[in-house]
Amino acid sequence: DIQMTQSPSSMSASLGDRVTITCQASQDIGNNLIWFQQKPGKSPRPMIYYATNLANGVPSRFSGSRSGSDYSLTISSLESEDMADYHCLQYKQYPRTFGGGTKLELK
């Protein structure tokens, strides 16, 4: 199975901060990665497809990037509504595998 190592597992940040979350893939997954946002009591919402493509309706402060086997989700200027859990998912190979998740909280 492809292992997705996500970091950090939790973080606290202030409004307006630039925030970056990273997933490292244990094997080549190309750009076959999705970033999800999940708020308490809600289902996961896809934010970024194919590593870098913004999903419909997602604010432009969110972006995705790739450097080799490292994939990053960046929030350029944190807003209160961004407090949530974030997960990456690789869909290059079966079984699909998730990163361990990042809990983003307000400092």
Place this chain on the structure above:
Amino acid sequence: EVQLQESGPGLVKPSQSLSLTCSVTGYSITSNYWGWIRKFPGNKMEWMGYISYSGSTSYNPSLKSRISITRDTSKNQFFLQLNSVTTEDTATYYCARGGHFDYWGQGVMVTVSS
């Protein structure tokens, strides 16, 4: 609009079977892929498997022979059965449209406890 809704018991006894239904509206399950994903307490998520538009299935090997995903196309529903559950199967279970996981149900919390 595509909508998915999970249903099933919220409490299952150890060694018994967990059975959930996902009802889909706004899109036919004879198109695309349809999957089950679970989220454990503590935030870890696991892809469990899918059933395809043709009825073929793919399962996470971690679940070995415990899992079965089936469907009823006449009702536009698909189903999850997980056998021989333990407390480690306690989680929130989601159904989702596979491929790009663009539509999800609201999730159903299942506790395995005697």
